[in-house]
Amino acid sequence: MNKFAKIVSIASAMLIVSTTGLSVSAAKVDTIESKNSSEIAIPFTGEGTTLDVDETLPSSYSSKDLNLVTPIRQQGNAQICWAYGGLSSLETLLIKDGVIDNSSNSWYSAAHVDAWGTPRKDGTGWQREYYKGGGFPYITMGYLSSWSGGVSENEFPYTSPLSLFDINKKYNINDVVTGIMYLDSEDKDTIKKSIKDYGAVTTHYNEYSKFSADDTHSYCPAESNYISGHCVSVVGWDDNISKESFTVNIDGKTYTPKKDGAWLCRNSWGDYNDFDGYFWISYEDYYIFSDVFGPSYAFTDYMKNNVSNTIHQVETFGATYEFDYLDEASKDTTYINVLNIDNTNEYLNKVMFESTSVGANYTLYYIPVDNEGTPSSDKTTWKTLKTGKVPYSGYYTADVDPLYVSKGKIGIGVEIDTTDTKAINGIGVSEWLENKDERIFNTEAKRGQSYIYTDKNIFPNIPSLSKSKVNDVMDFYEDVNDDTEGGNFVIKGITYKRGTLAGDANLDGVVNIDDAVCIQKSTIHSYTLSSEGQINADINQDGVVNVKDVTEIQRLLAKVTGDNQ
Incomplete structure (x- = not known):
């Protein structure tokens, strides 16, 4: 298929959603109601991943109950759910792996992603407005895969004006993304295993008041004329959540899912309900994990920067x-x-x-x-x-x-x-x-x-x-x-760069147990290696400074001691 044919196919299905109105090329969409949510749809036409699940998955799982989540965020009037949905999934993975803690100090800056996803001075980049321009899941993935972030919320707070954004500024980015997996939207076990393995997945659904049974249960029963894209981080599931909890009345007609079961979603509207800002969405919701707003995805790999x-x-x-x-x-x-x-x-x-x-x-x-x-x-x-x-x-x-x-x-x-x-x-x-x-x-x-x-x-x-x-x-x-x-x-x-004296992490001109201690402390952020010290500390030359380098120094020191005896 040539480029023109592809562009036509995109335009025929694309929905641009905002809190104040709707620009749409699909004739079926003619009205909208939104609740501070905004996501612009570029339908995902690629092949998602279907995992070979060779284990019995539990009937329920919750990263929230396991305390693998940071405090809930509040997007306010900013139309950046796509940023919060992606960043919070990455935070959960890093908490799960013991890299960061679950406090607000571990928040990544959604405002920085938002600013990064605006036009450059030369006109290149995403053609959208800061704070209120809607967005795409592709922005967050491009931002993180290019190692432009994540930047800490403390370094670029939610209230930062666009004028403070500098594409050339160097931030202290501790961990960088090296793997992002697109998910098969129709394979429930693939999604469950991804949540269990990585703590969370990022996806989108059709948010509209008519589809809310209450503040904690949502269900869109079928393809709808009301389209309001919203991005969330899915952090769990429960096969036994009653289908009756999702009964909705739409234009005088009552709808209830056929089976029990729901996904646990982390929202970005603050503590707006009695479930700490989380909610359940039925397995049978028409748009959850749909490709209409782009791919659902999980962060799979990262490395220490x-x-x-x-x-x-x-x-x-x-x-x-x-x-x-x-x-x-x-x-x-x-x-x-x-x-x-x-x-x-x-x-x-x-x-x-x-x-x-x-x-x-x-x-x-x-x-x-x-x-x-x-x-x-x-x-x-x-x-x-x-x-x-x-x-x-x-x-x-x-x-x-x-x-x-x-x-x-x-x-x-x-x-x-x-x-x-x-x-x-x-x-x-x-x-x-x-x-x-x-x-x-x-x-x-x-x-x-x-x-x-x-x-x-x-x-x-x-x-x-x-x-x-x-x-x-x-x-x-x-x-x-x-x-x-x-x-x-x-x-x-x-x-990666090779150091001048491999193993000399503290730059005292010798390699000894003190260097192993410095590296060990740096992995838990209680000691800061200098630029040259980081290069020297990567003694096994895998591009990452971690406990493997500590072990390698200890092995080398043991060998030297043995040779001298």
């Missing part, structure tokens, strides 16, 4: 669409990003990419780049970094054996092979979007950033793909769609 780590990327907004335009012609395509390495002494040890080609074989490559910045078309010059299967739909980070990369430009390739699967071949792309004549997102894509590697004989009628095996994706956009804006791929390289 320190000065030795750098993320290299050509896009910072994340995936707004899937580049699957070549699927029908080629089941084996390599997508390439040319990344800038700004410093010396860098080692590539992780590659992040976004794809919905679940189950497809992937191969990661390091690809030399010529003096003009073009990746080599000679595959014999490529270095294989890793092979595997795309484990889930969404953002995935693969660990690779550390590879020294010189200062300058390098190519990172992601080959997706869907030959033996039913998956569509594609990679995430930061591509412009619009609703009818209204622009929603402007890409920052430029020539020389993203490339396609294919057998040139597959596309004899497309000049941009028949002149060479490696071609700038912007040529493809222009030749196929007369599109000069295009997009760039979501492929990121993560590097």
Whole structure:
């Protein structure tokens, strides 16, 4: 399907929701009532993840009851439920893993995500207003996957004006996201297991007063003419919540679910009910986990952030669409990003990419780049970094054996092979979007950033793909769609720096037990390593300073002591 066909399909289903009105291209939507909730819908057309659940799941689970949640938030008149819904799920995962506590000091700043998701000075980015412009789940995922956050609420409070936002300001971001999984909206066990494993999942539903049985029970019985998107963090379930609790009366007609059971949702309206700001929504609600507002997702992986780590990327907004335009012609395509390495002494040890080609074989490559910045078309010059299967739909980070990369430009390739699967071949792309004549997102894509590697004989009628095996994706956009804006791929390289004296965390010129103690204290935030100390502390060179480095220093010290005896 070409770009124009995709844009038409988006426009036919897109709903822009706000507290004051509705701009809509779907004729079925003609009225709205909202309660300080606002989410703009870009329907998710990719493949969600269905997990192979090989365990008996309990009849109920609650991260709330397990105290794995921060205090409830209050969005007030700000239309940023999409920010709170995403950030609170990440908070719950980190609490579950013992990384942060469950106090308000652990809150991430929704205002900072909100400001980040507004237009840049050059016009690129999300075309929405700060505080009241509605939003998308894609904003939060792009923000976190680009390591632009999360920023602490203490550093950028809810009341911060947009004028205080500075895209270049460096914040103290302790933990960065490396994995986000899109969920199969129709598989209940997948959703339950994701909640149990990660503490919470982020999703959306149709919030309207007619669908509320009371302040703690909600049920939309069928596709509705009333559309008011609202984002929440789902933190549990209970198979035994009575279906009678969800009986609603809509325009004189009574509706009750057929079966018991409900999802436990964390809201962002403060302590507005007698359930601490939480509520139940029936399993049979028509819109809960629906794809109409974008994918439901769970944060799966993260890493400790320190000065030795750098993320290299050509896009910072994340995936707004899937580049699957070549699927029908080629089941084996390599997508390439040319990344800038700004410093010396860098080692590539992780590659992040976004794809919905679940189950497809992937191969990661390091690809030399010529003096003009073009990746080599000679595959014999490529270095294989890793092979595997795309484990889930969404953002995935693969660990690779550390590879020294010189200062300058390098190519990172992601080959997706869907030959033996039913998956569509594609990679995430930061591509412009619009609703009818209204622009929603402007890409920052430029020539020389993203490339396609294919057998040139597959596309004899497309000049941009028949002149060479490696071609700038912007040529493809222009030749196929007369599109000069295009997009760039979501492929990121993560590097770390090696220290001058491995293990010397306190910079006293020697490696001894004092360094192990310093590293141990830094993992519980009772000691702050200097920039160089962080680099030295990563003695096993995995890009993370943690207890493994403590163990490695102890092992080395024990060996030295033994050798000296």
